[in-house]
Amino acid sequence: MPDGALPVLDVKNLKTVFHTRSGDIHAVNSVSFDLRPGELLGVVGESGSGKSVTMMSLIGLLPSPPAEVREGQVMLGDQDLLKIGEERLRAIRGRDVGFVFQDPMTSLNPVFTVGFQIMEPLRRHMGMDKKRARKRAVELLELVGIPDAERRLKDFPHQFSGGMRQRVMIAIALACDPKVLIADEPTTALDVTIQAQIIELVKDLREKLGMAIIWITHDLGVIAGIADRVMVMYGGQVAEHGPVREVFANPAHPYTRALLKTVPKLREPRAEKLRVIEGQPPMLGAHPAACPFRARCAHAFDRCARENPARRLIGKGHDVACHWDHRTGEPT
Amino acid sequence: MTSPRKALVEVRDLKMHFPISGGLLRRQVGAVKAVDGVSFDIFEGETLGIVGESGCGKSTCGRAVLRLYDITEGSIKIDGTEIGTMGQGQLRRMRPKMQMVFQDPQACLNPRMTVAGIIAEPLDEHGKLSGKAKLDRVYELMDAVGLNRNFANRYPHAFSGGQRQRIGIARALALNPRFIVCDEPIAALDVSIQAQVVNLLEKLQDEFGLTYMFISHDLSMVKHIADRVAVMYLGKVVELAERDELYERPLHPYTEALMSAVPEPDPAIEAKVERIILRGDVPSPSNPPKGCNFSTRCPKVMDICRKLDPEYREARPGHFVACHLHDAGIMDNQTNAGSAGAPPRNEHKQQGEDA
Ligand SMILES: Nc1ncnc2c1ncn2[C@@H]1O[C@H](COP(=O)(O)OP(=O)(O)OP(=O)(O)O)[C@@H](O)[C@H]1O
Ligand SMILES: Nc1ncnc2c1ncn2[C@@H]1O[C@H](COP(=O)(O)OP(=O)(O)OP(=O)(O)O)[C@@H](O)[C@H]1O
Ligand SMILES: [Mg+2]
Ligand SMILES: [Mg+2]
DSSP, X not given: OOTTSOOSEEEEEEEEEEEETTEEEEEEEEEEEEEOXXXXXXXXXXXXXXXXXXXXXXXXXXXTTTEEEEEEEEEEXXXXXXXXXHHHHHHHBTTTEEEEOSOHHXXXXXXXXXXXXXXXXXXXXXXXXXXXXXXXXXXXXXXXXXXXXXXXXXOOGGGSOHHHHHHHHHHHHHXXXXXXXXXXXXXXXXXXXXXXXXXXXHHHHHHHHOXXXXXXXXXXXXXXXXXXXXXXXEXXXXXXXXXXXXXXXXXXXXXXXXXXXXXXXTTSOOOSSOOOOOSOOOOXXXXXXXXXXXXXXXXXXXXXXXXXXXXXXXETTEEEOOSEETTTTEEO | OOSOOXXXXXXXXXXXXXXEEETTTTEEEEEEEEEEEEXXXXXXXXXXXXXXXXXSSHHHHHHHHTTSSOOSEEEEEETTEEOTTOOHHHHHHHGGGEEXXXXXXXXXXXXXXXXXXXXXXXXXXXXXXXXXXXXXXXXXXXXXXXXXXXXXXXXXXXXXXXXXXHHHHHHHHTTOOSEEEEESTTTTSOHXXXXXXXXXXXXXXXXXXXXXXXEOSOHHHHHHHOSEEEEEETTEEEEEEEHHHHXXXXXXXXXXXXXXXXXXXXXXXXXXXXXXXXXXXXXXXXXXXXXXXXTTTOTTOOGGGGTSOOOOXXXXXXXXXXOGGGOHHHHHHHHXXXXXSOOOOOOOOOTXXXX
C-alpha cells in the first residue's frame, strides 16, 4: 500500500472498559491503528486479547452497560464514529461498514429465514424492491458458494451447517458493497477449499471495489497469505504491528515469537510434540501499569513489572511494545 | 501393515439420512444424505482423523458412529459388538465405553453446575460410587487433564475456553472409555491453547490406550495428531490412508485441492504455494450429482465421472480411494476409444478385510 494514502479508518487511543459485578475489565487499552483504502489489515492475538471488543467498539455494537468506550477517536472519513450518535451509526453499519461476526449462530436471527436476513439490508440501505433484493440475495449466496441458493432462501439458520451459516454472514456483510469490511474470524468454521475460495473472493472484491478490510483470525496462515499488514494483540493492547512479511520474518515481541512457533506447518516435517505458550492470559482487572505479557515471558526483567512498554518503531512501519530488544537479546 | 492391528471400531456402509418434509401436510419430500455409505475401521489405540469441508457430514458421521442417532442403514461394531441396530436400553450399557468431546465447550457445560458436578455427572448416571470415592475420581480426572483441584467448586463461566475444553475432556474420561469421538475439539480455542489441548489428548491416549476419531478441518493439526486420515466429501469417504502416505501422495483430486488450499503461516511460502482453487457448484447432500459426487468441481473430471459413481477401493496397500482415475479397469477402458458402456465392476472390497 502506498504509505501516503489517506486512511479510510483512523483509530486513536481506543479504550473500552466493562463494568461487571465482580469489577471492571479493561478489555481494550489505548489501541491505535489505521486502515488505508484497499488494504487488508490482519489482526491476531490470543483469545480474550480484545480483538472483537476493539472492532465492536468502533461501530458502537457493544451493549452499554456493561461496556463503556471510555476514550479515543474513530475517524471514518471525516466523522468520528464515537461522537455521531446511534442513529447515524446505524445508517453506517451494514452500508459503509460491513461486519461479519465471530459466532454466526448468535448473529443470525433464528426466527427469520436466511433470505429475509440477506434481503433486509438491501431493502433498507439500498432501497431495492423485493424482486431485485431477492435476485441479489441469490447472487450473493452463490458468490459465497451455497448450493441451491434459490431454494435455500426459504430456510432458517438452523437448517444450515456451521460453515454455511458463516458464508451466509459473509453474504450479508457484502450485500451493500461496504467501504470497510470488518471480518471477525470469518473463515474459522470453514474448510480450507471454501476458505481459499472466499479469500480469492475477498481479494477480488478488494481490487474491484477498493474495499478496505480488517480480518481477525487466529490462523496465522491466512494472515500470511492475504494481509498487507498485521497487528498482534495481547492483553487488550497492540503488542506488535507491521508489514506482514517483516513481522513473520523478524518477529520482535516475545509473544509473537512464541505464537509463530506453536502452530504446526503442513509443508514441514511433523514435530513430535507441539510447543505451547505456558501460563495464563492476564486478568485485565485494572488499567495495566506493567507489561501484560511479563508473567509468561522468558525475557522479562524488572522494568517490565514497573512500566507498561509503549510502542516503539523498530523498522519501516514496524513497531513493538516491549522493553526487550530481540536483536541484541538485551533490555533496551 | 506389518503387525496385524485390531479394529476397535468397524463401520460398514453407514448411512444417515435426514428427512426433508414439505408441502401442506409436511410430508417427507426428500432426504439430506448427510452420511451416505461410508466404511472404515479404527484400530485400537490409533487416531483416525476425519477431514473434509463444512457440511460434508463429519459431525453426523461421528454422532452416528456413537449411535446418537438412529442410523438409516449400515453396521457399526465397537469391539466386536454390533451397535448399529441396538435399542436405547442396550446402548445405555455401551455408553461408558464410547464418549464424545464437542467443539464448543461452552455450549455443553451446564452453567449452573460446578466443575466437580459436571465431571461427576456421568459417574452418577452409570456408576455407583460413594460420595468419597466419587470425589477422589473427580480429583483424579482433574489431575489427568491439568485442572487445578482447587477449582472443583467453581462454575464453568469462570474458566477460559481451553480450561472449559479440559472440563469437557475430563467428563468424557470419567467412565474409562476406550473410544472417543473428538468433534473439532480445538476449533473454538486459541492457537496457543490448541497446542495444549492436543498435547493433552496425546498424553491421555498414551496413558489410557485411548482410540480417537478426531474430526477437524485443520489439516495441519490433523497431520500432527492422526495416524490415519479419512477425507470426506458430500457424505462419503473419498480417500483414506496412513497419514504420511496421504499427505505426501494424495490420490483423489479433492484431497489434492484440500492440501493445496491449506494456508501456511509463512508469507514466503504462501507467495509460492500453487493453489488449486475449485470452481463449479458445491452440490447439496439432498440432491447429489449423478456419478461421482465431486464431478461438479473436479479439475480432472472425465465423461465417465458424470455417469458412474466410482468405487471405494484399495489402490495401494492401506490406501483407499474412490476415483476413476485410480481404477485401472476404468482407465484402460478410457484409453480404448470407442468402448462404450460401463466397465465391469469388481466385487466391492471392504477396507480392513485384508489388513
Ligand atoms: N460483555 C462482556 N462483559 C464483560 N467482559 C467482556 C464482555 N465481552 C468481552 N469481555 C472481556 O473482554 C476481553 C476481550 O474480549 P474479546 O472478545 O475482544 O477477545 P478476542 O480477542 O476477540 O478473543 P477471541 O479470540 O476468543 O474471540 C475478554 O477478557 C473478555 O472476557
Ligand atoms: N438434524 C439435521 N437435520 C437435517 N439436516 C441435517 C441435520 N444435521 C445435519 N444436517 C445436514 O447434514 C449435512 C452434514 O452436516 P454435518 O453437521 O455432519 O457437517 P460437518 O461436516 O460436520 O460440517 P461442519 O464442518 O460445518 O461442522 C449438512 O448438509 C447439514 O445441513
Ligand atoms: Mg473475538
Ligand atoms: Mg461439524
